[in-house]
Amino acid sequence: QLQLVESGGGLVQPGGSLRLSCTFSRFYLDHYSVGWFRQAPGSEREGVSCTTRRGDSTYYADSVKGRFTMSRDNAADTVYLEMNSLKPEDTAVYFCAAGWNPLVPPCTVELHKEPYTYWGQGTQVTVSS
Numbered sequence: 624q625l626q627l628v629e630s631g632g633g634l635v636q637p638g639g640s641l642r643l644s645c646t647f648s649r650f651y652l653d654h655y656s657v658g659w660f661r662q663a664p665g666s667e668r669e670g671v672s673c674t675t676r677r678g679d680s681t682y683y684a685d686s687v688k689g690r691f692t693m694s695r696d697n698a699a700d701t702v703y704l705e706m707n708s709l710k711p712e713d714t715a716v717y718f719c720a721a722g723w724n725p726l727v728p729p730c731t732v733e734l735h736k737e738p739y740t741y742w743g744q745g746t747q748v749t750v751s752s
Contacts, residue, residue, distance in 0.1 A: 632746030645719030661715035670734025
């Protein structure tokens with residue numbers, strides 16, 4: 624069973640930065656497409672960013688383009704989400720997820736959550752003054 628553990632959330636002022644980490648255990652990261660998702664209270668879980676298994680494509684939601692950067696370190700079995708210029712509307716629980724499908728790769732520009740099989744427990748990000 625693949626396990627994902629997020630860390631790095633917290634309270635930050637508007638305009639500030641945070642870096643989230645997601646560490647994989649028991650399996651190799653390079654087997655999976657990986658996505659970051661977030662869920663604010665009373666809202667659906669939405670896609671933030673994802674990267675393909677080989678890391679050759681990365682997609683971002685329009686709301687975070689130019690502010691968030693997703694990266695992966697396969698050797699360390701860790702993916703990151705660097706978040707800059709944070710806004711109050713970025714406040715949410717952030718989740719990382721992993722999926723594998725040789726026919727239909729989970730990571731696409733649509734950032735759907737359904738193709739992902741494994742999920743972390745989430746980390747809270749609060750942007751407030």
